[in-house]
Each structure stands twice: as structure tokens, then as C-alpha cells.
Amino acid sequence: MSAPAKENLQFQTEVNQLLHLMIHSLYSNKEIFLRELISNAADACDKLRFEAIGNDSLYENDSDLRVEVEFDSTAHTITIRDNGIGMNRDEVVSNIGTIARSGTKDFLQKLTGDQKKDAHLIGQFGVGFYSAFIVADKVTLTTRRAGVPKDQGVRWESDAQSGYSLETVTKETRGTEIILHLKEEEQGLANDWRLRSIIRKYSDHIPLPVKMLKTAEEEGQTSTEWEVINKANALWRRSKNEIKDEEYQEFYKHISHDWEDALAWSHNRVEGNLEYTSLLYLPSRAPFDLYEQKQQHGIKLYVQRVFIMDDAEHLMPRYLRFVRGVIDSSDLPLNVSREILQSNKIIDSMKSGSVKKVLGLLETMAKDEPEQYQKFWKEFGRVLKEGPGEDFSNREQIAKLLRFASTQTDSADQTVSLEDYISRMKEGQEKIYYITADSHTAAKNSPHLEIFRKKGIEVLLLSDRVDEWLTNSLHEFAGKQLQSVAKGALDLSKLDSEADKEEQKKVEEQSKNLINQIKDTLKDKVEDVRVSHRLTSSPSCIVLNEHDMALYMQHLLKQAGHEMPSTKPVLEVNPNHPLLARMEAETDDERFAEWASVLLDQAILAEGGQLEDPAGFVHRLNKLMLAMG
Ligand SMILES: Nc1ncnc2c1ncn2[C@@H]1O[C@H](COP(=O)(O)OP(=O)(O)OP(=O)(O)O)[C@@H](O)[C@H]1O
Numbered sequence: 001m002s003a004p005a006k007e008n009l010q011f012q013t014e015v016n017q018l019l020h021l022m023i024h025s026l027y028s029n030k031e032i033f034l035r036e037l038i039s040n041a042a043d044a045c046d047k048l049r050f051e052a053i054g055n056d057s058l059y060e061n062d063s064d065l066r067v068e069v070e071f072d073s074t075a076h077t078i079t080i081r082d083n084g085i086g087m088n089r090d091e092v093v094s095n096i097g098t099i100a101r102s103g104t105k106d107f108l109q110k111l112t113g114d115q116k117k118d119a120h121l122i123g124q125f126g127v128g129f130y131s132a133f134i135v136a137d138k139v140t141l142t143t144r145r146a147g148v149p150k151d152q153g154v155r156w157e158s159d160a161q162s163g164y165s166l167e168t169v170t171k172e173t174r175g176t177e178i179i180l181h182l183k184e185e186e187q188g189l190a191n192d193w194r195l196r197s198i199i200r201k202y203s204d205h206i207p208l209p210v211k212m213l214k215t216a217e218e219e220g221q222t223s224t225e226w227e228v229i230n231k232a233n234a235l236w237r238r239s240k241n242e243i244k245d246e247e248y249q250e251f252y253k254h255i256s257h258d259w260e261d262a263l264a265w266s267h268n269r270v271e272g273n274l275e276y277t278s279l280l281y282l283p284s285r286a287p288f289d290l291y292e293q294k295q296q297h298g299i300k301l302y303v304q305r306v307f308i309m310d311d312a313e314h315l316m317p318r319y320l321r322f323v324r325g326v327i328d329s330s331d332l333p334l335n336v337s338r339e340i341l342q343s344n345k346i347i348d349s350m351k352s353g354s355v356k357k358v359l360g361l362l363e364t365m366a367k368d369e370p371e372q373y374q375k376f377w378k379e380f381g382r383v384l385k386e387g388p389g390e391d392f393s394n395r396e397q398i399a400k401l402l403r404f405a406s407t408q409t410d411s412a413d414q415t416v417s418l419e420d421y422i423s424r425m426k427e428g429q430e431k432i433y434y435i436t437a438d439s440h441t442a443a444k445n446s447p448h449l450e451i452f453r454k455k456g457i458e459v460l461l462l463s464d465r466v467d468e469w470l471t472n473s474l475h476e477f478a479g480k481q482l483q484s485v486a487k488g489a490l491d492l493s494k495l496d497s498e499a500d501k502e503e504q505k506k507v508e509e510q511s512k513n514l515i516n517q518i519k520d521t522l523k524d525k526v527e528d529v530r531v532s533h534r535l536t537s538s539p540s541c542i543v544l545n546e547h548d549m550a551l552y553m554q555h556l557l558k559q560a561g562h563e564m565p566s567t568k569p570v571l572e573v574n575p576n577h578p579l580l581a582r583m584e585a586e587t588d589d590e591r592f593a594e595w596a597s598v599l600l601d602q603a604i605l606a607e608g609g610q611l612e613d614p615a616g617f618v619h620r621l622n623k624l625m626l627a628m629g
Contacts, residue, residue: 006165007165007166009097009163009165011098014104015099018099019130019133021108021121021122023133023160026259030135030186031198033132034195034202035253036129037080037129037132037178038067038069040129041080042067044085045067045085046208046306046307048065048084049306051085054335055147062174065082065083066208067080067208067209069199069211070212073187076190077190078180078190078195080177080178080180081175081176082175082176082177084175086174087154089152091145092166095129096156096164097164101289102294103289104125107289121288124286125287125288132178135183135186136181136186137181137183138157138158138181139157139158140157140179141156141176141178142155142176142177143156143177144173144174144175146174150170150171154169195212199229203250203254205231205247205251206232206254207235210228210232211227211229212227212229213225213226234302234328235251236267236326237328249262252265252324255324256297258285260283262281262284263282263283263372264282265279265282266278266280266360267279267280270353276350277327278326278327278328278353278357280324280354281324282358282361282362284375287322290380294312297310297312297324298321299311299315299325299326300325301329301336303328303333304330306334314341314351315347315351317351317355317387318390319383319386319390322379323358355391355394356394359398362401363400363401366401382465382466384398385464385469386466386470388473389469395474396477399474399477400418400419402418402470403417404416404417404421404460406421406459407449407453408424408458418477421458424458425480428495431480432477432481432483433452433458433459434482434485435448435460435462435486436462436467437463437550437607438556438608439463440461442552443461443462447534447537447540447541447603447606448486448541449485450535450537451533451536454536468549468553484546487546488544489543490534490543492533504531510575511575511580515529515573515575517592521593522600526569526571527569528570529573530570531575534572535572538577539574539602540571540572540573540599541571541572542570542606543569548567549564550607551604552607552608555608558610569604571600571603579599582595594624598620598621601617
């Protein structure tokens with residue numbers, strides 16, 4: 001079935017919102033439209049070169065890949081043209097009319113209407129084709145996919161207000177031509193000098209020639225010819241000391257579509273058994289879909305400067321999925337396919353080499369530029385925490401890079417490293433103590449910390465979701481065991497003085513009856529009841545087995561529909577607390593049982609757990625409060 005001659009279509013809602021955002025928040029950076037369009041044009045040429053490896057006819061006798069920029073100062077237009085892969089009708093509709101990235105809706109809902117803030121948000125999304133509308137009030141895109149008949153070109157046109165039109169047209173040459181009809185106030189952009197300087201500023205490093213027409217006057221005759229404006233060589237192949245920081249940054253923006261600078265990069269040439277070049281960047285800001293299962297972007301794989309694919313799975317592990325960059329191999333065959341990537345020794349060793357480079361870059365930054373590192377950590381720390389569970393061979397090195405909040409700093413900022421912690425350990429302290437909770441406040445106010453505070457022992461306060469998984473996979477660091485203060489029996493005996501130990505013994509002796517009585521009352525609900533050596537000001541707390549999942553996590557997973565084995569907790573009580581003294585004096589069995597239940601339930605609540613009978617708890621609490629009056 002052939003498509004109708006011309007039809008009008010609506011943008012997906014998300015596109016409309018994004019267009020609006022782009023137009024209103026990026027006008028102070030309007031020049032980037034050219035970088036984005038040239039970047040897309042260069043990508044399209046890269047894609048063609050790759051497809052043509054197995055099918056030379058796609059070149060249609062024109063293998064001189066290039067991008068051309070023209071302007072017309074009377075018609076107020078700028079044209080960007082490439083002889084790359086082009087698009088068919090369906091591709092135009094799905095690439096230009098819709099946004100397929102999951103999470104887009106949620107992202108757009110976060111927009112505030114405050115242009116400054118929103119301009120930052122757009123960086124998380126990545127600017128692209130739509131940036132054309134920062135300077136144009138109408139855009140006409142004409143394209144033909146390489147290899148399809150000339151009469152199957154497609155013309156797309158839009159004013160960004162009322163959807164877009166699609167039309168089948170004849171296009172002699174393959175590739176894409178984009179005409180920007182400039183807004184009145186932007187007409188000054190249709191100027192030879194300005195365009196040349198924008199191209200040099202933003203697209204110098206594009207590994208493809210970007211050309212503009214040059215008019216020459218000779219003996220009264222005017223002639224025009226195409227002139228290459230940019231350096232047009234692969235930046236990553238140049239030697240490091242020749243490349244300026246600005247060039248690295250512009251190249252980063254080309255490959256990432258980010259409009260903010262990268263935070264840092266690592267550029268390496270590897271020779272020997274394998275030969276490859278890698279240029280790996282850390283972005284300054286997390287993209288909005290960092291936590292989506294399927295990643296859109298990753299590392300661009302090249303083979304001898306020929307772009308092969310943008311790969312988000314094989315060249316970086318998941319915990320480094322934020323890394324952007326290029327790996328250019330001299331060993332892989334040009335016709336490498338996705339299937340080959342899955343089990344390929346060359347890919348594997350380039351991957352492990354690159355992981356080492358990224359970890360090394362982070363290590364240096366953490367040491368030499370702690371403020372930069374803190375910026376990195378804020379954006380990507382939670383992702384890096386997936387590392388110890390995912391990458392066994394680099395576990396120790398990743399662990400060194402981790403940062404936590406701690407009782408030492410009294411702030412929710414994650415700034416304390418395991419090495420810092422160890423350097424502050426008390427005489428006789430053998431373990432690294434931590435607590436996990438579902439918020440920083442819950443962690444820092446946990447009754448489990450009381451004894452540690454009293455003894456001045458530092459405890460790491462972990463409250464990211466991923467922390468529970470992290471502590472499941474990271475059991476020790478530098479020979480020191482990581483120990484949850486809320487799990488298992490607590491043994492601080494090496495840190496206790498003789499007097500402490502005497503005192504504990506005495507309390508245990510004295511409260512034997514009370515403990516047994518509570519145990520009898522709660523026997524169906526708890527594994528055990530014992531005297532606590534962790535508490536100084538709270539009456540009770542819950543202690544889990546060493547391998548049990550924290551209560552708040554169990555609750556979360558239950559909510560998500562997971563079956564959780566029901567494990568009974570251990571209840572620890574503080575006989576020095578006035579509540580316990582009151583219980584001891586209680587003669588009414590029923591009332592004693594109520595006290596005991598409240599003691600257990602409040603400990604569960606303090607732990608972020610869920611009560612089986614919350615109404616019962618409230619009822620008992622009220623009854624006891626009234627009885628106190
Ligand atoms: N000049 C072009 N030639 C061929 N296809 C193009 C061209 N410009 C854009 N496209 C297609 O439209 C898609 C969307 O472009 P856009 O710039 O909005 O997003 P993008 O951030 O570049 O996405 P990606 O990084 O996946 O290319 C591109 O991925 C590409 O498939």
C-alpha cells in the first residue's frame with residue numbers, strides 16, 4: 001500500500017512538551033542547534049559506512065561522505081545536508097515524531113516552568129534534532145534512505161506548533177537535507193562568518209568533513225567551491241598533548257548529546273597483544289533514565305575509525321553505564337555483528353581494560369580533586385554501589401571509591417570512605433559498623449546506635465535502596481569485616497571496660513525474671529528476648545539474624561508482590577529504662593502482656609517495619625496512656 005501524497009500528523013504529547021521546553025529554555029545557547037544537526041548528520045554518515053561494508057551499492061557511486069552547510073541571507077534560511085543513511089517514512093515518523101525512551105513522561109512531569117532549572121533538566125535528556133526550533137519557526141526535512149528508489153523520498157515539515165506534515169517526494173541524492181526557516185530575530189545567523197565560526201567552535205572534531213561554499217573572484221569571474229571548515233579527523237586518534245580541553249569537551253557533546261561539559265575523561269592508546277584506542281568520559285550529570293533497564297546510549301564502538309555501533313551492553317558493565325565515549329579497535333573485523341560482541345575475547349579484554357581506566361580515573365579524582373569527586377558521587381554513587389555485587393574482580397578497588405554518610409559527620413552527605421573509617425577505628429575495634437534504613441533520618445535515629453554513640457564508635461549510615469544489596473555482596477574491606485549493628489549478636493567486649501562487663505552481668509542477673517516473663521508473653525511473635533547491650537536511652541529494639549533482610553526492605557519487597565519468608569525477630573530490651581521498671585512492678589498479667597506487645601511493636605516501627613495489627617497497637621497504647629493518668 002502506498003502512503004497518501006501528503007498528510008498532517010500530530011506530535012506525541014511528549015514531543016510537544018519537549019519542543020516547548022527546548023524553545024523556551026535554550027535560547028541563550030542557541031548556537032548549539034548547528035552542533036546537534038551536524039552531529040546527527042555525521043552519525044548518519046557513520047551508519048551508512050557501516051551498512052555499506054556488506055553492500056557497496058548503498059553508496060550509489062558517491063562514497064565521499066560529508067556534511068554541507070549553506071545559507072541564504074535573502075530567504076533567511078540555513079540548510080544542513082548530508083549524504084548519510086537517510087530515513088524512510090516509518091523512520092521519520094518514529095525518529096522525529098515520537099520519543100521512544102521510557103521514563104520520558106515522568107521526566108517531563110518534573111519540569112517546573114522555571115527556565116533556568118528546566119534548562120538544566122534538558123541536559124539530562126540530551127538535546128537533538130528538536131534544537132532546530134530554537135532558531136527556526138519552520139523546519140523542512142527532506143530525506144531518502146540509501147538504497148531505496150528516488151521517488152521514495154520523504155518530506156517532513158513543521159512549525160513546532162501544529163504537528164507536522166509528511167509527503168512522499170522525489171529526491172535525487174540519498175541522505176538528509178534540513179532547511180531551517182529562521183525566526184525573525186535569528187536572521188542574523190544566515191551569515192557566512194557566523195556559521196563558519198560556529199562550526200569551528202562546536203564541530204571541529206567531527207571526524208567527517210563539514211563543508212561550506214566559498215566564493216572566489218578571479219579576473220572578474222566569480223566561482224564557488226566547497227571548502228572544508230573543520231579539522232575533520234578522528235579526535236581520539238590524535239595524540240593527547242595536541243588536544244585542547246575544549247576540543248575534548250566538544251567531542252563529548254557530539255557523542256553524548258549532553259549540553260553540559262563532561263566532568264573528566266581518560267584517553268588511552270593500548271598497544272601490544274591488542275591494539276585499540278579508548279576515550280572515555282564521565283558526564284557531570286545523570287541522565288533522567290539512568291535507572292531504566294534498557295539503556296539508550298553507551299560506548300561507540302569503532303573498528304579502524306569506522307563506526308560500528310552504539311553499544312550499551314558489552315563494552316561497559318552495568319554499574320558503569322553512565323560512562324560515554326569511543327573505543328576504536330584495530331583487531332576486530334569490520335563486519336562485526338551484535339552476536340559476535342556477546343562472546344568475543346577482544347571485546348572482553350577491551351572491556352576489562354576500559355573498566356580499569358574508568359576506575360583509575362575515579363581513584364585519581366577522589367585523591368586529587370575530592371570536590372569534583374563529590375560531584376560525581378552525588379550523581380552516580382548509587383550506581384557505582386552496584387559494582388561490588390557485579391564485578392568480583394574489581395571489588396576491592398570499587399569499595400575504595402564508595403562514600404557513605406556516617407555518625408562522624410552528622411550530615412546526610414555521603415563523604416566518608418571505608419579507608420577514612422578504618423583510620424578512625426577505636427583501639428580494639430575489629431569491624432566496620434553500619435546500619436541500613438529507608439531514610440537517613442531513620443538510620444541516624446535508630447536505637448541501635450545508642451551504645452555506639454556512647455562509646456564514640458563510628459557507624460556508617462546507609463539509606464540508599466541499593467545499600468542492602470551492597471552490604472550483601474561486600475562483606476569485608478582491607479581485611480575488616482562489615483557488620484550491621486542491627487543484625488546478629490553484638491560483641492563489643494573488646495571495647496568494654498572491666499567495669500562495663502561487671503555491670504552488664506549484674507543487669508542480666510537482675511532482670512532474668514522480667515525477661516522470662518516477656519518471653520512467655522510474646523513467645524509466638526519473637527525468636528528470643530534478651531537483655532540489650534546496645535541500648536542506652538530506648539526501651540527496646542529488634543535484632544535480626546545475620547542473614548535476614550532489613551525490615552524496611554522486607555516491607556518494600558512484600559509491597560512489590562514478593563513472597564517473604566516470615567522470620568521471627570529477636571527482641572532486645574533495656575532493663576535500665578523506666579518503662580521496664582514499670583513493667584517489673586506490674587501485677588496485672590493482662591496489662592503486662594499489653595506492655596510487652598507495645599515494646600515489641602514500637603521496636604518494629606523504629607526499624608521501618610510494618611505492624612501486623614497497627615490498630616491493635618494504637619488501641620493498646622491509648623489504653624496504657626490513660627491508665628497512667
Ligand atoms: N541527518 C539525519 N540522518 C538520518 N537520521 C537522522 C538524522 N537526524 C536525525 N536522525 C534520526 O533521528 C533520530 C533522533 O534524532 P535526535 O537528534 O532527536 O536524537 P538523538 O539524541 O540524536 O538520538 P541518537 O543519539 O539515538 O541518535 C536519530 O537517532 C536518527 O535516527
